[in-house]
Amino acid sequence: MNCDEFEKYVLNYLTDRDFDPELKHKMEEHYFECDNCFNSLELATATIGVIHSEGVDNLLQYSGGKEIQEKLSELLDEQEDTYPIPNDLELLVKKLSMVKSMNRSPGDLTLSQDPLLGARMFGAERGVEESIYMLGEGISIDLEPPKDGYLTILLYDDANNLKLLFPENATDDTFVKGGEKKQFEIVAAEPLGKQYLKAFWTTDQLMVPDKIDFGDESAICSAIKTFLNSISALDDDEWMVFEKEFEVVKE
Amino acid sequence: MDEELRDQINSLIIRLRQGDSDAEKALYDRYVPRIQFYVCRNVWSSDVKDIEDLVWDIWLKLRTWFMRNSIEASEKSVVSNLVRSACRGQARKDKREIAYGEEPYRAIFTAQGNDQDENKEPLLPVLTELIRKRFLCDNGNVNVYEKEKIFEARFKNILSKCLRRRSETQKKVIHLRFYEEYTFNEIAIMLGVATERAWQICNEALMRLNQCFGRYNIRSVGDLL
16 A cells, blocks of 8 residues: 555545455555654544534634734744735736626537647646637637546636636536546637636636526626635645636737 | 665664663654554544553563564564554453454444444544643643643644635535534535545545645644644
C-alpha cells in the first residue's frame, strides 16, 4: 500500500463496519512504517473527535473568547490567512453588472470541431488566448476537464459587463466527465472591442442551474457573485480556469 | 519502509541495546502511539486504562524483540506483524474480545443505534482520549489545564478556518455524519445522491481538512501544542 491509497481509505478505516479486513491489515502495516500517514490518521481522528463534540455550525462560529484569541494570535501570527484570493476574481466581483444586449440565443451553443482550441483547454498551459472575430462569427470552445467536476462559463468585457454563458437554463447539466471533451460554440456579439471568456472547472457544483431563476437578471447576478466568492475559498486543485481573450470587430 | 528510515531505526535499536535511554525514548515515541491506535481499533475494552495496560505489555514485547533483532530489508512489515501477534496473544491471555477476521463491529461514536453491547466504549472517545493524554500530560512541570485550553482552542480555531473553505455540501455531509451520526445511507437519501457519492464527499472533505492543517504548519496532533 502506498500513501495515496492509505489516504483514500482513512475514513473507511475509522468508521466502516464492513471495511475489507485485508485492506485494514495493509493500512496497519503501512502506518507502522510511514510517519506522514500515521500523523494524518491521528489528525483525522482528532478532527472527527472535535466535529463530533462541537458540530460544524458551532465550529464555524468559534472564536474562543478574548483571552484565547490573544494567545492564539501570538501563535498563529505569521500563519494567518495564507490563502490568496485571486485578484482577477475580486476584480470580477467588483465589476459585476449584467450584459443587457449580447444578442445571443440559447441555440448558440453548438458542437464544434476546432481541435486547435481544444488542445489548449485545461492543459498544462493556462495561458490567455487572443483572437479577432467579426460580429456574428462563431467562436469555438473545446474543454477537456482534468477529472470529473462542474463547468461554469462567464463572459465579460472592458465596459464591465458580465454574462453567465453556461449554464443558461435551469435544466442544463453542468457536470463534466474527466478526460472527456466538452465543446461549445458562441457567436461574437456586441459590444465591439475586447471580451474575455472564463471557463471554470470546479470539483464541487458551485453553480446549481435549477436553483437559478434565469428570467431574473438580479438572480443570475447574485448566483455569479456567490459562485465567484465560493471559488476564492477553494484549494488550488479544486478548481481551474481557462481564459480566452478576444476582440470583436465590425466586418 | 525506505532504507534511510530503516537505518535510523536500526541505529536506535543498537543504542537501545547499549543502554541509551534517549534511543529507548525515541523508539517508544515512535511505536507506542501506533500500538495504541492499533489496539484501540482492534481490541474492545471498557476503559482507557485497560487499553494502556495492553499497550504497555505489547511495547515490552516489542522492546524485548529489539534487544535481539534488527529490522532487515527482507522482513517486510516485521514490526506491525509482531505487534499484531503480541496483541492477539495478550488479548486472548487476558480474555479480551478481539477483532480479527470475524471483525465484530465497534461503533466509532456511540453504542446507540448499533447492534453492539452498550457497555462497550465506542472507538472515537477512546482514541481521542489517548491522543489527548499523550500530548497534554507528558511534561510534569506544565500547567496541564492551561495547555489543554490552548490546545483545544488552537485546534478549533484552525479547524474553523479550514471548515470555512469547504463547500456547503461537504460541510453538511461531515456535520451529518460526524455530529448527527447519520449513516452514509441516510445522508445519501437526504442529499438525493448515491451512498457512494455521500461517502466520497465526506472522505474528500476529511482529506482537504488535513491538507488545510498543513497550510497552518499542522502536520500532526503534536504540532497543535
